[in-house]
Amino acid sequence: IVERSIKPILRLMVIGFGSLAIAAVVWGPYVVAVLQADFPIKNAAQHYLPAEGTEVPVPFLAPSLVGLMCLVGIIYLVARVKNVHIRTLGWALIGVYLWIVASMVMPLLGTTLLGFRLEILVVLILATAGVLGLAHLYEQYRSHEHLTAIVTVIAALAGIFYMQEIPAAHQSAIDNAYTDTDGNGERADQFPADSARYYQEISDFFQDHNAEIVMTDEKLFLAYHPYFGYTAFTAHYANPLGQFDERNEQMATWANDSWEQTPEEFVQALENNPWDVPDAMIFRGDIESPDDGYKAHLAVDIFPNQPNVRYDAILFDPEVFDDSNLWDVEQIGPFVVAARVN
Structure with missing residues (x-):
């Protein structure tokens, strides 16, 4: 039996209006200035369309640990769609995907919605569902002998593999950290600094x-x-x-x-x-x-x-x-x- 209550909505309203009040400290003067401006207001912040902004993210097809977790997650979301809590994750995923697709259409109007920035949310939702799916599977079969040990070993080795891949994934950022000239006119790799x-x-x-x-x-x-x-x-x-x-x-x-x-x-x-x-x-x-x-x-x-x-x-x-x-x-x-x- 699902109990219905308006308390979550009231709580959300308190959080929302409280957040707006805090934001108004900074945004209030800006909004007033925009409304009073006697010149055209131009905003190019959303004029950015990299290659990843033209593709619908499908992290569950990636050959990686995160990709595997996302694959388990999307299977779990479909299989458990009748569960109200799991369905909430599904609705969130649909909402994010709709925003991404809408962002691909917006260039026809001369802008974007920066949809590629939401790829991390797709990964987060699917990976979270994947963790819940594995937890549900473990709960079903935890009485099997040695299952806990097997899951622990696989999780540990998978974590080690994931950590080892971090430097490769961030290679360009690491290179910049070593080659850029800092505020003191020095480079971390000890090569001659640039004009900075x-x-x-x-x-x-x-x-x-x-x-x-x-x-x-x-x-x-x-x-x-x-x-x-x-x-x-x-x-x-x-x-x-x-x-x-x-x-x-x-x-x-x-x-x-x-x-x-x-x-x-x-x-x-x-x-x-x-x-x-x-x-x-x-x-x-x-x-x-x-x-x-x-x-x-x-x-x-x-x-x-x-x-x-x-x-x-x-x-x-x-x-x-x-x-x-x-x-x-x-x-x-x-x-x-x-x-x-x-």
């Missing part, structure tokens, strides 16, 4: 000039040093209120116009923009041989392509930074850094 080793020197230069807002395409620089960035690095991680595309257009205009401006006119153009005024900039270039100019890059959203970002170069005329009363310019490694004179 100059970040601390750049930061010291900016601090000497009391710089706060930096225009740069060096995303790791701001990861290690907490300056305000003039804009986000890609539209996908930009605040929808930040007007990412418009800021990109503004930077492209600064670069194009710099070739016909004096240093004073260039600074005036910076100060007349509708957003924050960058008081420091990081370029790629060479002060001694500026060639085509000081280079920066703008990220352009090209969804549904993968990679979903194209980087367009913009070039600034070095002569607009020649006035020592306005700018202090220095070569630091492969970077040309410019900071406003206080």
Whole structure:
């Protein structure tokens, strides 16, 4: 006999409204700002469609321990569909699959639902059902002699095998951990560090000039040093209120116009923009041989392509930074850094 009660619904409502109240501390001001915005709100966070986002996940066919658990799980879900608790897992699995399929349709409307992110939920639900299935099987046959010992040995060996596969599954992440330059300009594998080793020197230069807002395409620089960035690095991680595309257009205009401006006119153009005024900039270039100019890059959203970002170069005329009363310019490694004179 199944007892019916509204207590779970009431409990869910308390949890839900309590969570909304906590979230409103951060999201409330944002929602109000969105409602009051007098410009188009653009959001590219869901403009991401990797290969796995075009496939329905079937982890129960994977030749692995997890795949085997998922296979047992889906068999158990079907075999025990009349059990109300097991059926709940089944409904959850169906809901996740529906979201994944819907995400595959959404590119027709110019976006996605990031359905590939739910693959882990499919694995989790099926593996959980697999554990319940094995527990149910064990309960049925635990009186058999030596069954407990057999299950224990198999589970132990399977666990050891799974642990041994972890480094292989995370090989690219481990390689990055050893080869990336850290905030101290060092690499774990002791090979020469990349250009990030100059970040601390750049930061010291900016601090000497009391710089706060930096225009740069060096995303790791701001990861290690907490300056305000003039804009986000890609539209996908930009605040929808930040007007990412418009800021990109503004930077492209600064670069194009710099070739016909004096240093004073260039600074005036910076100060007349509708957003924050960058008081420091990081370029790629060479002060001694500026060639085509000081280079920066703008990220352009090209969804549904993968990679979903194209980087367009913009070039600034070095002569607009020649006035020592306005700018202090220095070569630091492969970077040309410019900071406003206080």
